Amino acid sequence: MNLFSVISEFNPFHNGHKYLIKSMREQGATHIVAIMSGNFTQRGEPAIISKYARTKSALENGVDLVVLMPVTYSTASAESYAFGGVTLAEALGCCNSLFFGSECGDIKKLEKICETFESIKFKAWFAGYVSSNESYARAIELSLANMLGNEYADIIRAPNNLLAVEYVKAIRDIGSSLIPKTIIRSGVAHDSQTPNENYASASFIRSLIKSHSNYEKFIPEISYEIICNAIRQKAAPVDFSNLEKLIIYRLRTMTESEYKQLPNISEGIENRLRNVSLNATNLEELFDKIKTKRYPNSRLRRLVLRALLHITESDCSIPPQYIRVLGFNEKGKEILREMRKTAKLPIVMKAQDIKELSLEARRQFECESIADDIYALALPKTGKFGKNFTENIIIR
Numbered sequence: 001m002n003l004f005s006v007i008s009e010f011n012p013f014h015n016g017h018k019y020l021i022k023s024m025r026e027q028g029a030t031h032i033v034a035i036m037s038g039n040f041t042q043r044g045e046p047a048i049i050s051k052y053a054r055t056k057s058a059l060e061n062g063v064d065l066v067v068l069m070p071v072t073y074s075t076a077s078a079e080s081y082a083f084g085g086v087t088l089a090e091a092l093g094c095c096n097s098l099f100f101g102s103e104c105g106d107i108k109k110l111e112k113i114c115e116t117f118e119s120i121k122f123k124a125w126f127a128g129y130v131s132s133n134e135s136y137a138r139a140i141e142l143s144l145a146n147m148l149g150n151e152y153a154d155i156i157r158a159p160n161n162l163l164a165v166e167y168v169k170a171i172r173d174i175g176s177s178l179i180p181k182t183i184i185r186s187g188v189a190h191d192s193q194t195p196n197e198n199y200a201s202a203s204f205i206r207s208l209i210k211s212h213s214n215y216e217k218f219i220p221e222i223s224y225e226i227i228c229n230a231i232r233q234k235a236a237p238v239d240f241s242n243l244e245k246l247i248i249y250r251l252r253t254m255t256e257s258e259y260k261q262l263p264n265i266s267e268g269i270e271n272r273l274r275n276v277s278l279n280a281t282n283l284e285e286l287f288d289k290i291k292t293k294r295y296p297n298s299r300l301r302r303l304v305l306r307a308l309l310h311i312t313e314s315d316c317s318i319p320p321q322y323i324r325v326l327g328f329n330e331k332g333k334e335i336l337r338e339m340r341k342t343a344k345l346p347i348v349m350k351a352q353d354i355k356e357l358s359l360e361a362r363r364q365f366e367c368e369s370i371a372d373d374i375y376a377l378a379l380p381k382t383g384k385f386g387k388n389f390t391e392n393i394i395i396r
Contacts, residue, residue, distance in 0.1 A: 001338060003095045004029035005178070007069070007085030007167070009037045011047045012227060013057035014205055014219045015198050016101070016185065021062035023183050024099050031331050033065040033092065034058050035085045037074035038368060039375035040309070042081050044301025046243070046378045048206050049236040053226050055327040060222040065332035067092075068324040070364050071309065071371045072316050075302055077264070080316065082166035083173070087320050090176040093342025094335070097179040100167055103158035105184030107168075113156060114168040116147050135294055137162075159190045209237045234380050242378040243308065244283050250308050251277035251286075261312040262303060269295055273303070309371050321361035322346045322354070324368075 004024045010017055024032055036058065038051045047054065055066045073084025089095050104110060116122050125146050129139035140162075145153035155161050164182055171178050188194065192201045200208075200218040208215035209227065216224050230236035251273065259270035272290055280286040286304070291297055323345050328336060339347060346357055354365045 001094065001334065002028050002030045002097075003033060003092070003335060003338075004031070004097045004099045004181075005033045005035060005089040005092070005095045006063075006099050007035045007082070007089070008058070009041050009047070009074075009202070010034070010054045010058055011037070011041055011202055012049060012205060012209075012219060013054060013061055013223045014200065014202060016188075016202075017058075018061055018220050020099070020101055020183070025062070027099075027181065029097075029099070031064050031335050032062065033067060033089070033095065033332075033335060034063045035067050035069050035088045036326065037069050038071055038371065040071055040075050040305060040371055042074060042076065042078075042302070043298060044075060044303075044305040045240045046238045046375055048209060048238055049227060049230045050238075050375070051326060053230050053236070057220075057223040057226050059327050059329050059332070060226075061220050065328045065335045066326040068326050068368075070320055070324075071368050072311055072318070072364065073320070075305055075309070075311070076316065077299070077302070078163050078166045079169075082163060082170045084320055086167060086170035086176060086178065087174060088323060088345075089178060090171075090174060091320065091323055091343060091345040092335075092339055093344050094338045095178060097181050098167060098171065099181045099183075100160075100164055101185040102160045102164040102182045103185055103190075104155050104161045104164070105182055107180055107182050109152070109155060110161065110164050110168055110180075110182065112148070113144065113152060113165050114172065116144065116152075117165065117169060119147070122147050133294060135296060136299075137296070160185060206237070210239060237380065238375065238378045239380075240378070241283060242380070243374070246374070246377060247283065247304060247308050248277055248280060248286065251304070254307065258307075261314070263306055263311065263313045263316045264299075264303065265313070267294065269303070273307075309367065309374060311367055315363065315367055318360045318364055320345065321364045322348045322357060324348045 021032060036054065039047055041047050058066050067088055069084050069088065073080055086098065089098055102110065122143050125143035126139050129142050141153045141157055144156050168180050171180060188196045188199050188201050190201060191203045193204050195204060195218065198217050205215050205218050227236060259274055262270060276286060276289045280289065287297055287300055290300055323343060325347065348354060354362055
């Protein structure tokens with residue numbers, strides 16, 4: 001078995017993902033496991049279709065086993081997101097490589113940036129720029145330009161390159177034996193609103209789905225069928241705006257203590273968030289009034305989402321506690337058999353398995369359950385949530 005892993009959202013599974021899976025096979029993967037975000041994503045939004053529909057899409061398009069990334073990591077910054085995914089890939093105990101796309105496509109350059117991040121001189125530059133009120137991303141770019149020149153600053157400016165560096169860093173930080181492998185992203189740039197032949201960004205495809213426009217050529221046929229079926233069942237598209245009143249209610253009724261327990265709170269942003277929420281009537285107004293140079297929209301969306309999901313700083317300090325299997329095919333069964341001998345964390349196939357685990361594991365599962373319950377409230381009209389969360393999807 002030559003098991004490759006990929007950390008993913010598949011929101012939704014599109015032709016670029018299909019190309020990535022194909023490339024993994026071409027580079028020697030006999031088996032593929034996806035560590036996938038659940039019902040909420042790193043953008044600080046609900047996924048457009050449920051984790052079960054996305055699991056089925058992945059399994060029908062070349063992935064053999066899908067493992068859930070805990071919501072405390074799937075809704076985090078690039079650094080924490082990478083840590084959560086890499087920790088789970090390593091915990092399988094039988095995974096050889098971590099595979100990912102990047103704008104750079106050069107693993108040596110990505111590793112060089114990672115080494116630079118860890119240097120004392122880089123950290124000094126970075127701290128200086130942050131204290132000068134530069135955003136996190138801009139401070140990284142400027143510090144890297146000082147250390148390695150503009151070529152490398154340009155590399156890190158691309159979002160998937162930054163995430164790739166965080167993958168490499170996480171592998172080093174946890175002492176993993178995973179071999180990082182990357183290819184140049186095919187098709188279009190991250191978040192591009194301009195398609196290229198049969199390729200389009202996930203964000204562009206989501207906008208087409210929400211506006212009932214034609215998106216069929218940008219995703220594999222089976223993925224299109226799965227999305228159409230979810231729409232017919234009124235289980236998609238799921239939209240953040242459907243949670244608008246619940247979010248504002250939550251922000252208005254949180255206590256001062258609850259605000260201070262939110263992850264990554266600093267510089268009094270909690271006071272700004274609370275004060276703005278008292279007068280905001282919709283999400284657009286809320287985000288427009290609380291954004292600052294240091295707090296870009298993506299970070300604020302994650303902050304607001306975690307407030308809604310009752311996720312605290314202490315929850316985010318708990319590393320992944322178990323390997324939650326969402327679905328598998330016949331090859332996935334082979335991976336599972338091997339994992340039962342090699343896994344470094346408990347394997348959870350059904351909710352009942354959680355009862356035997358630690359308090360920390362049960363709290364992590366509780367966070368997931370809260371997220372699933374709130375996700376159900378974002379469904380269109382009276383839509384059904386889909387498969388019961390205690391079941392696994394099996395593709396034969």
